[in-house]
Amino acid sequence: MAGQGPDHALAVENLSVAYPLKGRDKSGARRRLLAVDDVSFAIRRGTTLGIVGESGSGKTTAAMAAARLVPHSGGTIHLDGEDFGALDAAALRRARQRVQIIFQDPYSSLNPRLRAAEIVREPMLHAGRTNRAEQDRVIDELFEAVGLRPEQKSLFPHQFSGGQRQRIGIARALSTRPSLIICDEPVSALDVAVQAQILNLLKSLQRQFDLTYLFISHDLGVVQHMCDEVAVMYMGKFMEQAERDSFFAAPRHPYSRALLDAVPTIEAADRPRPPLVDGAIPDLSEPQTGCRFASRCPHAMPRCENEVPLLADATGAAGHHRLACHLADEIGSGAVANN
């Protein structure tokens, strides 16, 4: 099957995450909230997939489910071609070192009582890499790679700036040489000037160590800069999934366009844009009968409310470009204004 070959670090098929709710629905089944609904993606080794979406879209939940930090209710997860989704608890504990996370907030994601070197050492201890000399060698190498000085190894997190703390978090994520690194809004909490420093660092480390990133962000500029492929998520579903250049040259889904249009740019001060409809957000504890975005979509038709659009290849796109929209053909042929 595509995506399970050795050239893919991660391949996720039909991943779903459902949270149980109180009560039962009309048919007597337990009510549940479908936070991630039938999502598939694969990331080639050494590349970056970006998942963009607004808060509550399920992007972090999807990533955490792929890392098996949130239980998934359906679908398969393959890491380096191995069935990661089916590992039992003991095997999973041993395999955890192969997926690491860089968190959003470098203030709350480092243990304030550990020295920087010990923070970087911790994942190796948990992974059973107990050779102390080997650990020290890895720590020295990573401190240099992320741009920290050797004498900073003995400092505590509060003695570092936000950007430096994020460097420690990155070194920690690299210490077990993971197959996949999940970057969950890694620069959102940082100052603008420091963001550029960290983004450049993540890119150069990717080249240096052949890293694979699953990059979660709400910032389309950052995603365009960092990612080889982009997936746009809304209410638990992928709306559009494409190679970066194909996506940013011609985003197809009305939601993707709305997201892009909403980003203030320094180029055009005031662009006319079709306003989003101020519709009700669907209730994900109910089964969805149509497109989740229909209530806010400026182009919605009756069909959008009655039939769930499936992710399918977009017509006329240069590379890999998939789209879940009933208006796909109209948009592809330019019948819907592209502004």
Added chain:
Amino acid sequence: MATPLLEVRDLGVRFTTRDGQVTVLDDVSFTLERGERISFVGESGCGKSMTALALMGLLPAMGRVSGGMIGFKGEDLVTASESRMRQIRGNEISMIFQEPMTSLNPVFTIGRQIAEVLQLHRGLDRRTARARAIDLLEAVRIPNAAARVDDYPHQLSGGQRQRVMIAIALACEPEILIADEPTTALDVTVQAEIFALLRDLGAKLETAMILITHDMGAVAQMAERMLVMYAGRRVEEGRVADIIRAPAHPYTRGLISCVPHISADAAKRLDRLPEIAGIVPPITSFGRDACLFAPRCGRASEVCHGERPAPAGVAGHKAHSVACWHPHEGGA
């Protein structure tokens, strides 16, 4: 020449700390005309919010204005009494903050929180104030305002809470609205709606606006002029269009280029973002007689480390000034 609505001249603010006095704001000057929109730009810790708090008379207890004046319609707010400031705050100058959840009181309905301002400053009775609160909720585009007026803050989304904050801030039709990172906690589609709302209401009420942000895109959309601040000082000031086209200060240039801008054209993208190396210096060094950006600046020379540059006009542009020993000249 008529007095500007707001004229801030050589404003200085100092904090008293255990280690003595530290300078937080150093000779900040700018003017704001009626209905004008200005933006303060810079990294955190550069004095943007502190300037706003000084205008509101809301400096933290350890801070005090150490020099300069804040002329509001000809009156110096630095020397104004606390009771006079209470009349001005929320009435003639009001402010909205970054985090709409923590700025609203969770135990009162939003209607009551809007009405409170009107009862206090406008002397409206309860019923009139409530009716006016519903009007205001409609003006900030909260659907079904007559029913939502009795909601508590937790019943609203983040964007709706910020709309309520705007309704409170604009209830008395102030002459100046200060918006301190008003959309940082919000999604980008919600941000676009809040910006549109602020622009529309600002134009309708002829409210002048001070937008505090680190996002140059937001500046370009929202403001006519900008003031770039670094380490408590004004480093560049001018029309937004002029500065974005030809930033003169290396710091401004860095702020614009270090952000990955979305572009449909793949060829325009950079593999590596231009960085501003390092971080904002500690507050204890703010008062030094030097260019405080020099340690992070690629153009710095001896003079930058030893002498403070004075703001000077940029050739060819009216009201574009820069405080730099080696400013960039010409286009970006």
